[in-house]
Ligand SMILES: Nc1ncnc2c1ncn2[C@@H]1O[C@H](COP(=O)(O)OP(=O)(O)OP(=O)(O)O)[C@@H](O)[C@H]1O
C-alpha cells in the first residue's frame with residue numbers, strides 16, 4: 001500500500017540558516033503520527049514545509065504516491081492536506097460560520113455536498129453550533145482550537161496536520177479534541193500528523209511517533225513499543 005505521505009530528504013531554511021536537514025519520513029495511510037521534541041527543534045517548520053506555507057529548500061514530498069513538492073499551499077489543500085497551525089490563526093473579525101466557510105475553497109471537486117460545511121463538524125464540536133454567529137476573536141482558546149480543527153475538516157482532507165492543538169487549552173477541551181480526532185480517524189480514515197508536547201494525550205492517541213532535535217529526526221517508531229516516560233527526556237527543556 002502506498003503511504004499517505006512520503007518525505008524524501010526534505011530540507012528547509014530561513015535565509016542562511018538551515019532548520020530542517022534531509023528529513024526522510026514515511027507516514028502510512030490512516031496512521032496517527034506524533035511529532036515530538038523540545039522548543040525550537042523544527043517541529044512547526046516541518047509541518048509548515050509539508051503544508052507548503054514555508055517553502056522547502058530541497059527534497060521532495062509525495063501525497064498518496066503523487067509528487068506535490070511544486071504545489072502551492074492552496075493546491076496542496078485541494079490535493080488533500082488539512083492544516084491546523086500553531087496558535088490557531090482563526091480570523092478574529094469573521095464569525096464562526098464564516099471562518100468555517102473559509103475552509104470550503106480546499107474541498108476537492110468530487111466532495112460530497114460540495115460547497116457546504118460538513119454537518120459532522122457540528123456533531124464533533126457541538127459548541128461551534130451554539131456560537132456560530134459569534135466573531136472568532138471573542139471565542140475562548142478552546143473554542144478557537146475547535147474552530148481551527150473544524151475549518152481544516154471543512155476541506156475534506158485526507159491528511160490532517162495539527163501543530164500543538166492542546167497548547168494553552170483546558171483539560172476538558174483537550175478531552176473533546178482527543179475524542180473528535182479519534183472519531184475522524186476511525187470513521188473517515190484520515191491520516192493524522194500531530195505536533196504535540198503533551199505526551200500523555202498524544203501517546204494515547206498516536207500509533208507512530210518521530211522525535212526531532214536540531215532539525216533532524218533522531219528517533220522514530222511505534223508508540224506501543226515505548227512508554228511516554230521512555231521518551232519524556234526528548235521533550236523536556
Ligand atoms: N520565520 C522564521 N525566521 C527565522 N527563523 C525562524 C523562523 N521560524 C522559526 N525559526 C527558527 O527555526 C527553528 C525551528 O523553529 P520551529 O518553530 O520550527 O520550532 P518548534 O520545534 O516548532 O518550536 P516550538 O516547540 O517552540 O513551537 C528555531 O531556531 C526558530 O528560531
Ligand SMILES: [Mg+2]
Pocket residue numbers: 043044045086163
Ligand atoms: Mg512549533
